[in-house]
Amino acid sequence: MEEFTIIRNSLHVDPHLDIWGWEIFVYLFLGGLAAGIMIISAINGLGYKQAKEDGSPSSWSRWAPFLAPVVISLGMLALFLDLEHKLYVWRFYTAFRITSPMSWGAWILLGLYPVTILLGLAFLEDNEIESLKSFAPIRWLKLGALLEWLCRLGSAWRKVLLWANLALGLGLGVYTGILLGSLGVARPAWNSAILGPLFLVSGFSTGAALLMLFPLNHNEHERLRRWDAWAIVLELALLGLFFIGLASGDGYDRMALEMFFGGKLTALFWSLVVAVGLLVPLTIELTEGHKGIRPTALAPVLLLIGGVSLRWIIVSAGLY
Amino acid sequence: MSTSKNNSFGRPGVRYAMTMDTRRCVGCNACVFACKAENALPAKGFRDWITYTVKGNFPALSELIRSERCNHCSNSPCTTNCPTGASHVGPGGIVLVDRGMCTGCKACIASCPYDARYVHTDGFVDKCTFCVHRVKRGLDPACVSACPTKALAFGDLNDPDSHVSELLRYRKHTVLKPEKGLDPNLFFLL
Numbered sequence: 460m461e462e463f464t465i466i467r468n469s470l471h472v473d474p475h476l477d478i479w480g481w482e483i484f485v486y487l488f489l490g491g492l493a494a495g496i497m498i499i500s501a502i503n504g505l506g507y508k509q510a511k512e513d514g515s516p517s518s519w520s521r522w523a524p525f526l527a528p529v530v531i532s533l534g535m536l537a538l539f540l541d542l543e544h545k546l547y548v549w550r551f552y553t554a555f556r557i558t559s560p561m562s563w564g565a566w567i568l569l570g571l572y573p574v575t576i577l578l579g580l581a582f583l584e585d586n587e588i589e590s591l592k593s594f595a596p597i598r599w600l601k602l603g604a605l606l607e608w609l610c611r612l613g614s615a616w617r618k619v620l621l622w623a624n625l626a627l628g629l630g631l632g633v634y635t636g637i638l639l640g641s642l643g644v645a646r647p648a649w650n651s652a653i654l655g656p657l658f659l660v661s662g663f664s665t666g667a668a669l670l671m672l673f674p675l676n677h678n679e680h681e682r683l684r685r686w687d688a689w690a691i692v693l694e695l696a697l698l699g700l701f702f703i704g705l706a707s708g709d710g711y712d713r714m715a716l717e718m719f720f721g722g723k724l725t726a727l728f729w730s731l732v733v734a735v736g737l738l739v740p741l742t743i744e745l746t747e748g749h750k751g752i753r754p755t756a757l758a759p760v761l762l763l764i765g766g767v768s769l770r771w772i773i774v775s776a777g778l779y
Numbered sequence: 780m781s782t783s784k785n786n787s788f789g790r791p792g793v794r795y796a797m798t799m800d801t802r803r804c805v806g807c808n809a810c811v812f813a814c815k816a817e818n819a820l821p822a823k824g825f826r827d828w829i830t831y832t833v834k835g836n837f838p839a840l841s842e843l844i845r846s847e848r849c850n851h852c853s854n855s856p857c858t859t860n861c862p863t864g865a866s867h868v869g870p871g872g873i874v875l876v877d878r879g880m881c882t883g884c885k886a887c888i889a890s891c892p893y894d895a896r897y898v899h900t901d902g903f904v905d906k907c908t909f910c911v912h913r914v915k916r917g918l919d920p921a922c923v924s925a926c927p928t929k930a931l932a933f934g935d936l937n938d939p940d941s942h943v944s945e946l947l948r949y950r951k952h953t954v955l956k957p958e959k960g961l962d963p964n965l966f967f968l969l
Contacts, residue, residue: 460836466808467828469897470821471885476894478885543883544902550863550880561862561886644856644959645892709958777889 476778482541484770488665489534490564490635491658491766493527495666497575497628499683500524504582504621518587519673524579524624526669528572535568560638567631574627578620580606581613632659639777648715648776651704657697661766664690668740668762671754680754684744687762691741698733718776728772736765786917787935788870794853795871795909796936796964797923798946799846803930806831806844813925814848817910821900826907827922846922846931849874849895849907850955850963857887857896866904871935872964873911878903892959909933936964 471478500523507516542548552569556562583591588610592603613620636658643650667687671680705716718724740758747754787793806829814820814827827848834841851874858866858874865880866887876887876896881903888896888904899905910920914933918924923931934941946952947966954963 460834462831462833464831464833465828466811466830467825468823469825470823470900472888472894472897476888478888478898541884543885543898543904544878544881545883547880547882547902550865550882554862554864554880556859556862556864558859559862559886561860561884565862641860642856642886642890644961645890 479541479774479778481771482537484767484774486534486537486541487635487638487658487770487774488767489530489537490568491632491662491770492665492669493531493534493571494628494632494635494659494662495664496523496527496530496669497571497624497631497666498663499666499670499686500527500575500578501621501625501628503679504578504617504624507582517674517676517679519675520670520679521582521584522579523670523673524575524582527575527628531568531571560634560641564631564634564638567627567634571627571631574620574623577609577613577616578624579613580610581617581620583610629659632662635659635662639773642777646777647708647711648705648718648773648779650708650712650715651701653697653701653704654773657694657701658770660690660694660697661769664694665763665766668759668766671759672756681748684748684754688741688744688748691737691744691762695733695737715776718779723779724772724776727768731768732765732772735761736768737762740765786915787938788915788917792937793871794936794964795851795873795914796934796943796947796966797848797851797909797920798932798943798950798952798966798968800930800932800946800950800968801843801845802968803928804829804844804846805928807927809925809927810846810922810931813921814907814910817913817921818908820905824897824899824905826905845967846926847893847895847955848922848965850893850961850965851907851909853962853964855961856890856892860886860890862886869911871914873909873914874906875908875911876904876906878905892956892961893963 467473503516503520539545539548551565554562555566588607591597592606597603597606633655636654636656637652639649640652640654664687667683667690671683702716702719705712719728740761743758746752808829810827811825811829818826820826827846830845830847832843851872853872855868855874858868862884863880863882865877867875867877869875883898883902883904885898885904896904896906913920919933923933932942932946934943936944938944946968950968952966952968954966
């Protein structure tokens with residue numbers, strides 16, 4: 460028999476660590492989602508000429524880059540709500556700490572705004588720019604000329620913006636996983652760099668899922684569905700590697716692994732993440748592809764639920 | 780015990796460490812109360828604490844009592860993971876938090892395998908400072924001064940004549956979770 464007693468009651472630490480609640484896993488999900496949107500927008504934009512020949516890209520796919528800053532703003536709001544010392548939030552931007560993934564993330568989030576917004580403006584058509592200029596707030600603030608100049612700037616730098624979106628999107632997606640991975644010395648369930656690519660691929664998949672909910676044209680939808688099916692397969696493989704990593708680790712790592720195989724997160728993980736979030740939507744997508752069935756919102760919605768659940772369960776596993 | 784005459788604070792090459800004698804400690808919590816009073820900690824904030832490990836089956840029981848706190852690791856993940864530089868290594872290797880730079884993101888709490896940090900009710904993250912304000916004046920940390928059984932000792936590990944160096948030279952000792960490889964500076968004498 461061994462009994463361990465600790466005489467202490469510290470805020471958010473005792474009786475068990477509860478420092479990070481819904482704010483963090485929602486942020487990690489939205490960060491991944493924004494990364495997915497950026498990567499898909501960049502790939503779409505790089506194939507823009509091809510798409511133009513196949514039949515002009517739908518206005519929704521051209522407007523997609525604007526989704527990234529909206530999604531990331533919601534995510535940053537969640538992050539802000541998590542801070543305990545909210546008035547000091549500006550301290551993130553008076554320092555760059557090369558060893559802290561959170562510092563990298565803070566700067567990536569800031570850099571993402573100009574890059575995504577300019578990319579969106581770069582693909583607007585003339586009549587869309589005109590209607591934006593007559594949009595009330597822009598008219599009142601007399602920002603029409605500035606808007607037109609930004610659109611021209613975006614158009615001129617299109618190639619650079621596309622590559623910047625791809626690079627920042629990849630960086631953002633990987634960082635959401637590495638953020639947890641870098642804390643691995645104390646949190647065995649996060650003690651894996653595989654979380655970087657895992658969250659990146661999951662982010663790509665949820666990004667594709669979100670875009671599939673919009674009325675894209677047939678070719679665009681078809682392509683997203685195909686990419687997404689591959690992303691799901693890759694995500695399953697990465698989950699496998701994540702578990703192999705934990706299984707071949709030390710006692711701490713194997714205790715973390717236990718949580719997914721018989722422990723308290725087992726039912727939630729295998730039902731919500733693997734079945735509902737990956738296998739069911741994969742089956743639906745493959746069936747839609749083979750039988751040529753009209754796609755529904757079901758698979759994308761399940762993928763988004765799976766994306767949130769993955770972050771929730773991985774974050775909980777580390778804090779447990 | 781160090782006095783203001785041999786104040787080592789700020790001298791280059793100093794590496795502060797603490798030893799905790801598990802054979803002397805009776806678990807009276809004087810170190811905890813001294814710390815709470817010295818540093819005006821909130822009710823739900825503990826910079827040091829007592830742990831009891833009871834082993835065996837009645838009546839053949841053994842008990843190990845420890846006074847624990849931040850290990851002031853020489854290889855500290857709480858400082859490398861801090862996004863603003865608020866959590867930093869101060870003079871003599873003391874790990875400190877600059878509360879004017881702390882955003883309360885809690886990355887340092889998550890990265891500490893010893894759970895030595897907590898969120899202060901005023902929002903910043905707080906932890907043991909080895910009573911740096913006392914050490915600056917050549918005094919021992921409050922917990923060391925208050926210990927009625929002299930189970931705690933504080934000093935410069937790089938000074939071969941310091942009390943801690945002497946204790947570590949002659950006594951069997953261990954650190955917590957040595958397998959984490961963080962090079963802690965809180966030693967438990969066995």
